[in-house]
Amino acid sequence: MALSFEHLHRNLFCLISLSSLLILSLFHPIAANPAAKSYIVYMGKSTKEQGDIEAAKLSHLTLLSSVIPSEESERLFLKHIYHHSFKGFSAMLTEEEASILSESNEILSIFPDQKLELHTTRSWDFLAESTSGMARIQRLYPNGSSEVIIGVIDTDFGFGFGFGFGFSEIPSRWKGTCMQGNDFNKSDCNSAGYYDLNSSSKDTSKSNSTGSPRDQQGHGTHVASTAVGNLIPNADLQGRLARGLAKGGFPSSRIASYKVCSTGTDCAGSVILKAFDDAIEDGVHIISVSIGAVSHAKFLEDPIALGSLHAVQAGIMVIAAAGNAGPNPYTVLNTAPWIMTIAASTIDRDFGSSIVLGNKKVIQGFSINLSTVNRSESFPLVFGRDVAINSSSVAAASNCATGSLDENKVDGKIILCIEDKDFANVTRLEKVVTAITAQAQGIILVDKATYRSFPLDSGEFSFSQVDNIAAAQILKYINSTKNPTAIILPSVDIRKFTPAPTIPDFSARGPGNLTEGILKPDLTAPGVNILASVQPSDGNGGFSMGNSTQLAIQTGTSMACPHVSGAVAHMISLRPKWTPSMLRSALMTTAIITNNAGKPITNESEAFASPHEMGAGEVSPSRALHPGLVYETSTTDYLNFLCYFGYNTTVLRSMVDLKFTCPANSSEDLISDINYPSISIAKLRGARTITRTVTNVGRRNSNYTVKIESPGDLVVRVSPETLVFSPEHRKASFDVS
Numbered sequence: 001m002a003l004s005f006e007h008l009h010r011n012l013f014c015l016i017s018l019s020s021l022l023i024l025s026l027f028h029p030i031a032a033n034p035a036a037k038s039y040i041v042y043m044g045k046s047t048k049e050q051g052d053i054e055a056a057k058l059s060h061l062t063l064l065s066s067v068i069p070s071e072e073s074e075r076l077f078l079k080h081i082y083h084h085s086f087k088g089f090s091a092m093l094t095e096e097e098a099s100i101l102s103e104s105n106e107i108l109s110i111f112p113d114q115k116l117e118l119h120t121t122r123s124w125d126f127l128a129e130s131t132s133g134m135a136r137i138q139r140l141y142p143n144g145s146s147e148v149i150i151g152v153i154d155t156d157f158g159f160g161f162g163f164g165f166g167f168s169e170i171p172s173r174w175k176g177t178c179m180q181g182n183d184f185n186k187s188d189c190n191s192a193g194y195y196d197l198n199s200s201s202k203d204t205s206k207s208n209s210t211g212s213p214r215d216q217q218g219h220g221t222h223v224a225s226t227a228v229g230n231l232i233p234n235a236d237l238q239g240r241l242a243r244g245l246a247k248g249g250f251p252s253s254r255i256a257s258y259k260v261c262s263t264g265t266d267c268a269g270s271v272i273l274k275a276f277d278d279a280i281e282d283g284v285h286i287i288s289v290s291i292g293a294v295s296h297a298k299f300l301e302d303p304i305a306l307g308s309l310h311a312v313q314a315g316i317m318v319i320a321a322a323g324n325a326g327p328n329p330y331t332v333l334n335t336a337p338w339i340m341t342i343a344a345s346t347i348d349r350d351f352g353s354s355i356v357l358g359n360k361k362v363i364q365g366f367s368i369n370l371s372t373v374n375r376s377e378s379f380p381l382v383f384g385r386d387v388a389i390n391s392s393s394v395a396a397a398s399n400c401a402t403g404s405l406d407e408n409k410v411d412g413k414i415i416l417c418i419e420d421k422d423f424a425n426v427t428r429l430e431k432v433v434t435a436i437t438a439q440a441q442g443i444i445l446v447d448k449a450t451y452r453s454f455p456l457d458s459g460e461f462s463f464s465q466v467d468n469i470a471a472a473q474i475l476k477y478i479n480s481t482k483n484p485t486a487i488i489l490p491s492v493d494i495r496k497f498t499p500a501p502t503i504p505d506f507s508a509r510g511p512g513n514l515t516e517g518i519l520k521p522d523l524t525a526p527g528v529n530i531l532a533s534v535q536p537s538d539g540n541g542g543f544s545m546g547n548s549t550q551l552a553i554q555t556g557t558s559m560a561c562p563h564v565s566g567a568v569a570h571m572i573s574l575r576p577k578w579t580p581s582m583l584r585s586a587l588m589t590t591a592i593i594t595n596n597a598g599k600p601i602t603n604e605s606e607a608f609a610s611p612h613e614m615g616a617g618e619v620s621p622s623r624a625l626h627p628g629l630v631y632e633t634s635t636t637d638y639l640n641f642l643c644y645f646g647y648n649t650t651v652l653r654s655m656v657d658l659k660f661t662c663p664a665n666s667s668e669d670l671i672s673d674i675n676y677p678s679i680s681i682a683k684l685r686g687a688r689t690i691t692r693t694v695t696n697v698g699r700r701n702s703n704y705t706v707k708i709e710s711p712g713d714l715v716v717r718v719s720p721e722t723l724v725f726s727p728e729h730r731k732a733s734f735d736v737s
């Protein structure tokens, strides 16, 4: 039996360039003392004695009273208390008070409670087709197992439609509760928790629309239904697009929902940490987080990294979105090695909106058009350059920059707007508004970089987006005739679009900002134009249970993350003994790196996507069940990682129940040595040897032989070249030089 070690050296390369990022930190509004703001206090692992929450509260309040002056006693309260698998709390403190507290032996880290951001149907079929997997799995195991629980930390999910119904027994592992709100029946739910920004426990009592687990934002519902939505026959988008069967990844798994973003996209780190604490205690198998920090906080100052570390120790796999800040390098978030970090890819469905020119030539454009109007009339067609207002430059008008168009010349026409480098700062929405203001009938936008990744919702305004080649054809036509005209046709589905998958521009890129010793992101999954449930709105800010739109298309690494959560739920039901790191390794080493045209996966510039863009490649749920060998990453590996990163033995011993000592001579350079399923070496100079250990989960007696495809001009050697496994020898190590 031969194993290709491809994934090893594909990821082995030399990282040298550095770029800088401008990051804004957002802090909570101030309380009585204008200098006080919300802080998170992390105190390490929870000990049995601390089980008594009242005693813990008292001890935390005593600590607080040692720094908060008595005349400001209104600040003597715990916003949140963490007490299940780790200890800590959040409170309103001044910078000075926080600095004094940080000296306390009990406190491992204290950091400002930053706001985090949400990262935003054919995708499962596409995975099945490209990997011939999911469909077969669903035939083999039509009922799956309903024992796998996915904890979704998000805006929460609505239970109105498509999933969550008809389960019998609640899994015995589950220790959580089921919430009830005034618009939310207990019978509707598997489980949902919601958090008040200031309440110290999961709230079960409020009967208030803002205190309801119902999703008022749409994001959480969409994410949850992607992971586990039950089959919804004839799903479509307002009866017009994407007709077919909408299905979540693994219909039979259950969702435990933790609503951490109460108003809009406002997700506080202290609340997220609380959700982790509860989810671990509740007994979920998987935690799916489509949220990321705004800045690159260090691991002990990042609520998602901290919560995940404790989750992984409890055997829970954490899957997180890489973020939407691409395409620049160093933008990937959630980069801790105990998190599985997911980038986004396009799928093979697109939404086309063709343009018929006066000369009958049909140009392919793209837009999502929910209008029920079948066909617009023919309108005169003009190029922005030719209809500039006197006070504006021709270049500005070509780009339809604000205030550049002469209404007298645009009124009643379809306008073509291009995108020059100098005007990259003019957003598509600005162009549309400029066209509407000038009384245009419609707009044709040239926007190569984003046209496939973000469909623009232009309301009822007629709109189509084209690439540079199409734009040149349209310009040529405009030049060729006295009275150019065009029709913008309504949107239609384009199926089997090639190439797919591709990496869209928004998907955040590696290397990681904190260290380049771990390759991030880990994996890619569909995250562009994903059709899934949203909570139907009644148009008055509330929600109707009628048959208004219940499915919507959303785009973002947030949408990619639940695809992997669904795949992992399925893997867990079939491979219940695999640990989170085995599951991750299996997904990474079986990922697909070619597109549906049989070529290497490309990025938004049509260049081959690098591992910094797609990690190990596109997820393949079925192949991941048979990885042959897996790279197990242990808690000791993670602790070594933290030592290499700069934390010391004292700090790490307070975090885990393990007799652990940092290796002597810990240095950042050694991070590449932790037993991860990819290899990344920062600033490689000269020779370097890395050791990896694999565990055989395939046939018991088998030999694996290495196959090397070196990246660039690196010379790669692997020793030994053959690994021999038997029932007695399930593990083997090798060196990569």
Ligand SMILES: *[C@@H]1O[C@H](CO)[C@@H](O)[C@H](O)[C@H]1NC(C)=O
Binding pocket: 018, 019, 020, 021, 023, 295, 296, 297, 330, 513, 514
């Ligand atoms: C990493 O993030 C920090 C803070 O968010 C920023 O100051 C720094 O420039 C970033 N480094 C890189 C290489 O992007």
Ligand SMILES: *[C@@H]1O[C@H](CO)[C@@H](O)[C@H](O)[C@H]1NC(C)=O
Binding pocket: 140, 141, 142, 143
């Ligand atoms: C699936 O569930 C149905 C109804 O409960 C049952 O009749 C059927 O045997 C199950 N199929 C499998 C493969 O377990």
Ligand SMILES: *[C@@H]1O[C@H](CO)[C@@H](O)[C@H](O)[C@H]1NC(C)=O
Binding pocket: 182, 183, 184, 185
């Ligand atoms: C909740 O259940 C009650 C009793 O079954 C029913 O009368 C009510 O309409 C339900 N409410 C919602 C929002 O579904």
Ligand SMILES: *[C@@H]1O[C@H](CO)[C@@H](O)[C@H](O)[C@H]1NC(C)=O
Binding pocket: 030, 031, 092, 196, 197, 198
């Ligand atoms: C939380 O508490 C702070 C301090 O008392 C207060 O300023 C803030 O408005 C509260 N927030 C919520 C959502 O209740």
Ligand SMILES: *[C@@H]1O[C@H](CO)[C@@H](O)[C@H](O)[C@H]1NC(C)=O
Binding pocket: 206, 207, 208, 209, 210
């Ligand atoms: C409902 O929410 C509003 C605004 O957040 C609050 O003022 C009100 O007291 C809440 N009502 C109940 C019954 O909790």
Ligand SMILES: *[C@@H]1O[C@H](CO)[C@@H](O)[C@H](O)[C@H]1NC(C)=O
Binding pocket: 372, 373, 374
């Ligand atoms: C659009 O076309 C469909 C079928 O071709 C027709 O049933 C419908 O009435 C048309 N709608 C309008 C607004 O013309």
Ligand SMILES: *[C@@H]1O[C@H](CO)[C@@H](O)[C@H](O)[C@H]1NC(C)=O
Binding pocket: 422, 423, 425, 426
């Ligand atoms: C966009 O860039 C152009 C050219 O650099 C500049 O003139 C214009 O003011 C900018 N517009 C905005 C909205 O920043």
Ligand SMILES: *[C@@H]1O[C@H](CO)[C@@H](O)[C@H](O)[C@H]1NC(C)=O
Binding pocket: 367, 368, 369, 370, 371, 373, 374, 375, 376, 457, 458, 459, 460, 461, 462, 463, 464, 488, 489, 490, 491
């Ligand atoms: C959709 O297409 C119709 C017919 O071409 C047009 O009238 C309408 O404005 C379009 N809407 C959008 C959002 O493009």
Ligand SMILES: *[C@@H]1O[C@H](CO)[C@@H](O)[C@H](O)[C@H]1NC(C)=O
Binding pocket: 472, 475, 476, 479
């Ligand atoms: C259109 O004509 C103008 C002037 O005649 C010329 O400058 C321009 O290059 C032509 N554009 C195209 C796309 O042919």
Ligand SMILES: *[C@@H]1O[C@H](CO)[C@@H](O)[C@H](O)[C@H]1NC(C)=O
Binding pocket: 546, 547, 548
């Ligand atoms: C829901 O759909 C049914 C049948 O398709 C239709 O008769 C009914 O009017 C719709 N209700 C609403 C509230 O749209």
Ligand SMILES: *[C@@H]1O[C@H](CO)[C@@H](O)[C@H](O)[C@H]1NC(C)=O
Binding pocket: 648, 649, 650, 651
């Ligand atoms: C370990 O690190 C903590 C926090 O940086 C520091 O306070 C402590 O003195 C260090 N301990 C040792 C033994 O170096």
Ligand SMILES: *[C@@H]1O[C@H](CO)[C@@H](O)[C@H](O)[C@H]1NC(C)=O
Binding pocket: 001, 701, 702, 703, 724
């Ligand atoms: C694996 O290699 C060993 C040693 O070279 C050999 O004895 C054994 O037969 C091989 N096993 C298989 C299954 O090929």
